[in-house]
Each structure stands twice: as C-alpha cells, then as structure tokens.
Amino acid sequence: MYDGRRVRSCSHYLCDYKKKTVTPELKQSWICPECSLGQPRQRTGDNTPIRDNPRSQPPADDDASNITHRVKTKQVVKSDNDSPVTNGTLRHMLDCFKKDVTGIIANAVANAVSVKFDLITKQIADFSSSLSFLSEQYETYKKRQEEDFNILMNLQDENAKLKSTVTDLSLRLNLAERHQRENNVEIHGIPEHRTENLTNCINHLAKTVGAAIIEEDIMQVVRVSKLDKDSKHPRIVIAKLRNSRQRDVLLAAVHNFNKKNPEKKLASHHLGLAGENTPVYVSEHLTPTNKYIHAAARKKAKDMKYKFVWVRNGRVFVRKNESSPAILIRNLDSVNLIT
Template sequence: MPPICAGCRIKIPNRLFISCMQCNSAYDLLCADIDERSFNSMPAESKASWKCLGCRNKLPKESNTNTPSRQALASTSSDCVVAPKSNCVTEETMVKMFQSFKLEMLEMIERTVERVVERKILVVSKQIQEFQDSLSFLNDQVEETKNRLDDTVALTEKLRSDNINLSAAVNDLTVRLNVTEQYLRESNIEINGIPEHRSENLPNCLAQLATVVNAPISDSDILHVTRVAKLDKESKRPRTIIAKLRSPRVRDSLLAAVYNFNKKNTDKKLCTHHLGLAGAKNPVYVAEHLSPGNKALHAEARKRAKDLNYKFVWVRNGRIYVRKDETSQALQIRCPDSIKLMK
C-alpha cells in the first residue's frame, strides 16, 4: 500500500519519497522540497539522516548550568560582579521564528496546492480532450447525416417532380387511348336484354329489331354481330350484344329510330316480344358502344346525377352530357374532374 504524504496528505503513487529520521513521516519530493535529480544523486547516509521541516524547527534542549541559583552562588564567591548570560528566548526571537515558520508553511501549502491543482487540471484537461474528441466525432456524424438528408431531400424532390410529370403523361395517354378506343367503336351499337339461345342468329335478331323500329337498314349495313363476355361472372343477365355497322350514319339512324319508337310507345317500349322471342317480357336497350373508360365515366355521371336530381344524362357520338333541367345548360363529362362540376 503506498504511503501517505505527511505534508499534502495524498497517497504517494511511486517510490520517490523520503522519510524523516526523527518522526518517521514520509514526504513526497515536492513537499520535501527536493527535486528528482538531487534525490537520485543523494547518498544513502543523507537520506537516512534527513529531517523534515517540523523536526528541524524544534529547539534543542540546553544545559541548566546557568540557572539563577548557580549565578547567585557564583556572584557571592567572586569579588567582581559579572552579569549572568541569558539563554531565554526573547519575544523578538519568537516573532522571527514564527514568521519564518509561517513563511515556510505558506510556501509548503502553496506548493501542495499547486501540485493538487496541477493534478486536477491534468485530469480535467484529459476529460476535456476526451469530450472534444467525442464532440468532434459526433459533429462528423451529424455532418454526414445532414449530407445524406440533403441528398435524400433532393432525390425526393426529383422523384416528386418526375411523379408529377409521369402522372400528367399517364393522364394524357389515358385520354388519348380512351379517344382512340371510342373512335374504333364509332360505328358500333350495344344491345342489352336479349336472352341467350344456343341456336340464336344474331344478325337476323338485329335485322328484326331494325324492322320493328322502322329503321332503314340492310344486310350489307351489318358487318359483324357478337356477344361479349360478362364483367361480372356471377350476374344472371344475358351477355351484351355488340353490332358493328357499316358507318356511324347507319348507327345514328338506328339509334334515332329506337328513340322515336320508345317515345311513341311509352307503355310498350322495345322488348323481347317485339323481336318475336318467347318467354318473359324483358325490356331491350340499344345504345352507343362506349369504351371501358367512357362506360365507367357514364355510370359515375348517372349516379351523381341521381343524387343531385339531374333530369337528363345522355350519350352522343361517344360524348357524355348531363343537364339539370330544361332551362339549364348542358355539361359535357370529359373526365372524373368534370363530375365534380355538377352541383
């Protein structure tokens, strides 16, 4: 276990200390006022005979030959009177000794404080350096994270801009595709409500329909007639019939004839019995063949018109129109945003 310095009361971590020969107290070199070089070159006899400051300041004992009784006896036995030699410590000497001791103690305390402060400063400096290193490391991490964040923000902004451009391009392409698909259907009509039969003849059925509504249509005007697959496989309604006619003019003539027939026969609108089909009496609907996009838009417009009490929703030449009443202006539904304009 390292000894404790009798001066600064701090453990001496190394072997550089010296012990007082009189009080056996250990002192480090700073409190002993000895530098390391002098200590290393000091002979063993000098180290063994070294005394601390407290032991050196103690007054040595003197003989009592000059006591007052002896002085009186000497003065009576001698013919001449000799003034006795005084060995007493005077007040002035005590003051000087006290001042000297005080100065030495102040110097020792100052050296001790300096040493303690120096040690503490070294510890604090080391901690500050470690803190600065940690702070520098964290600062580098923060800068790196900030750079990454800036790059991420820049990339996000670029992706957002690209997304806006791509969305606009997709919308434009969707509109063009819808227009193209509708153009390919400009001569088509869509017939719903005709029951399916295994041996049915769809061209004859279409010709019979044209005859019933009094439409001027011939066999050469009918290019192709077929049924299309159901969107809802669970639906029990018959599949829709799509007929491709020779021109849009023939299509419009047939649609106008169906409209006039239903208008004149409000109680007996076009149904399966008019086409000579046995079984239940089911209404037959004839309309323009819309593209999938326009068909969905038409359904949404009809639903919106029903909620807002619009009286008229119709399709002409692949375009969807709505009108709230007879006096209001017609509104063309071009896209889902147009439906929001319905109030």
C-alpha cells in the same frame, strides 16, 4: 543577582543554613534564589525579561568559597536554550509559520489543481475527438441528405412528367377507342340461347323500331364476357354497323319507339324471342373510361336532381331541366360541375 554594585544581603541563610558556617564576605554578597527575583535585572541593552531559573540547591560546606562564582556565572552567562522570547520573535515565528502553512496549502492546492487540470485536459481532448467524429458523421449525413434530396426532387419532376404523359396517353387511348367504337351499338337484356342467331336478332330489332338497316349493314355481332361473374344478367351484345350514321339511325329509332310506347318499351318479345319478357336497352358502345364517367355523372346528377343524362358520339352530357344548358362531362374532374 549581583551586578557589581553593593547590594543588601539577605538573612535567609539563617533559616536555610542555620547549622552552617558562613564567612562574613559571603554574608554581604550572597542572595538566595527567592530574593534574587526582587533584585534589579542586569542591563543588556534590551527589555527582554529573564526567564526564571530553577531553584538553586544550597552549596555544600566544602564548596562555600565557590558560591559567589557560581551565582555570578548563572546571572551573567546565558545559554542558547535560555534565549529571551520577544514580540518580534513571536512575530517572526508567526510569519515563518504562516509561510510554512501557506507553502503547504499552496503545494496541496497546486497538486490538486494540476490533477484536476490534467483530468479536464484529457476530457477536453476526448470531447474534441468525439466532436470531430460527430462533425465528420454530420458532414457525411448532410452530404447524403443533399444527394437524397436532389434525387427526390428529380424523382418528383420525373413523376410529374410521367403523370402528365400518362394523362395524355390515357386521353389519346380513350380517343382512339372511342373512334374505334363509333360504329358500334351496345345492347343489354337479350336472353342467351345455345342456338341463337344474333344477326337475326339485330335485324328483327331494327324492323321493330323502324330503322332503315338491312342485314348487309351489320358487320359483326358478338357477346362480351361479364365483368361480374356472379351477375345473373345475360351477357352484353355488341353490334358493329357499317358506319356511324347507321348507328345514329338505329339509336334514334329506338329512342322514338320507347317514347311512343312508354308502357310497352322495347323488350325481348319485340325481338321474337321466347321465354321471359325482359327489357332491352340500346346505347352507344362506350370506352371503359367513358363508362366510368357516365356512371359517376348519373350518380351525381341523381343526387343533385338533374333530369337529363345522355351520351352523344361517345361523350357524356347532363342537363338540370329543359331550360338549362347542357354540360359536357369530359373527365372525373368535370363531375364537380354538377352542382
């Protein structure tokens, strides 16, 4: 490359252009492309290396006068396509590339985040709507539950009151029935006949046991239906006397007769009745409630080996032995007192 100073000419034209005619001026200034690479570069104010040019074609004979001009033009003039690449340029290109890639990634991430955010926002809106609906349903259910709880509490209070009322009414009814039956005696074991006269049977019974009762003291005598239709025992006879004192006299007389005749206790033959001789039992006419209490007391007393169970004025008593105190059985709960 020619930079205005005197340079050593090369002799390559001898090998490249042996058969060509070259002027002396050209010999002094012309340098082939291979030798031009070893020449000092033109100073342009920076250290940018000059990119290699393609190998120049040798000039034609008719254009030998323009060789110097072409070499100088190629050495001095630089096109935009042959701009030097420096570290700064590479860094600038790398920064631009980074910015472009960063921008592309940022846009892609922003788009993805936007889509996801829209989806999450929609899901949150749907969840909020569902939660509001469930909250309303819960409040409605809670309100109904409170109402039902209040109703239940009121029903429990009413039920407790009704139970207390029923218990009180049952006691009153039992007391009224007991007073209504206080003049009655209940007789078990009298055989049934079509032509029977129950009043004569009661008179004969009173005479047999030695009770001071006449026919006028017997107000009414009837048979009552069986609770168990399949039972083979005769129906019970209920005798209504004039007053409770006569009832007690008859009961005491029967008790003394059985006590004096332990082997021949009161039976159907003592009443002048023909047929099979069957035992006859005389007791107070108890109310259904007291009958149930009496049966429960007898069963419990038998299990606990109590010796005495009896009824006096419609009330049930038990005693473990002769020296033990009597226990009044008022109701089913009192049966637990038999221990």
